[in-house]
Every structure is written in C-alpha cells, then in structure tokens.
Amino acid sequence: MSKINRNDPCPCGSNKKYKRCCQSKDRPAKPLKPASNMSKGQRKSSNPWGFIQEDRLADDSNNVVDLIHEGRLDEAESSAQKLLLDYPEVHDGLERLAMVYEARGDKGRAIEMYQRALEFTSNNDNYDEAFTSYYREKIATLKRETAPA
Numbered sequence: 001m002s003k004i005n006r007n008d009p010c011p012c013g014s015n016k017k018y019k020r021c022c023q024s025k026d027r028p029a030k031p032l033k034p035a036s037n038m039s040k041g042q043r044k045s046s047n048p049w050g051f052i053q054e055d056r057l058a059d060d061s062n063n064v065v066d067l068i069h070e071g072r073l074d075e076a077e078s079s080a081q082k083l084l085l086d087y088p089e090v091h092d093g094l095e096r097l098a099m100v101y102e103a104r105g106d107k108g109r110a111i112e113m114y115q116r117a118l119e120f121t122s123n124n125d126n127y128d129e130a131f132t133s134y135y136r137e138k139i140a141t142l143k144r145e146t147a148p149a
Contacts, residue, residue, distance in 0.1 A: 007054065007090075008130070015065045015099065017058045057087050064096040068103050076100045091117050091131070098138070107146045114138045 004011060010021035060083055067076035077100045084093030098113035118135035121127035 007058070009134070016062045019054075020058045020062050057090065057092065060086070061092040061096060065099070068099055073100055073104055076103075091120050091127070094120060102142070107142045111139055111142050111146075114142070 004018050004023075006017070006019035006023060008018050010016050010018045010023075012022050014021050060079065064076050064079045064083065067073070067079060077097065080093055080096035080100055082093075083096055087093060094113050094117035098110045098117060101107070101110035101113060114135050118132060118139065121131040121135065
C-alpha cells in the first residue's frame, strides 16, 4: 500500500482531505511555525513552507463537502466553482463539482466532471495512480447506475 499524502482523499471515506480528517489520529502532527511569530503579510499569504495556502485549500475544499452533507447544494456548487478559479493547479474544484451533481442526482454532469478530474490527474505528474483509479471507478459506477435495465 502506498503512503497517504496529506492532500490525498482520506481513506476513511469522508471525502475530506487526509490532513483535515484522520491524519492527526494516525500520527502526531508536524509542528508548524506559529502564526504569532509571522508578520501580518506572511499570515495573509503563503509562508515559505506553503502550509497556509494548503490549509486554506483544504478548508475551502472540505467546506464544499460539508455543504453537500447539509443539503445546501446551491452554496456547494458556488463554492466548488470558486475552487476552480482559486486553485486551478489542483483537482479539488472538479471533484467537488462532480460530488454536487451526484448529490443532485445529475449523474450525466457528475460523470462529465469526474472525467475532467481524471484527465487532469492523468496529465499531471503530481498525481499518482490512486487518483486515476478512483476516478475511473466513480465513472464506471455512475455509468452502471444510469444504464437502462
């Protein structure tokens, strides 16, 4: 089994990022530079380690999941669209939009967004096979569910 990275989906199935879900249970967190020791400018932007930007992404991405679970799908869709604009270098906006459409029962649009996420992760060296396998399985499952009986 490969190592779980902090930005990978949590293996518990919550659809949240591992670092915002089970990472703290699995191992002690790495100490970060305390925000009180940073200048105001550093707190607003990314610090040299990138943790602030990553944490903001995780918060924004997990917020979409929370909105979906609460049934606030219009807000979730708006937030997922904002993820696409604010974080074009990661898959989160595509996946979260797919989740919104799936929650609405719009499996066609969900499949389309999962396919875009699959293409994105397949064409980006920062993603491993676990991402592409996950999206292939989601697409296959949704297609089976929409196939005529």
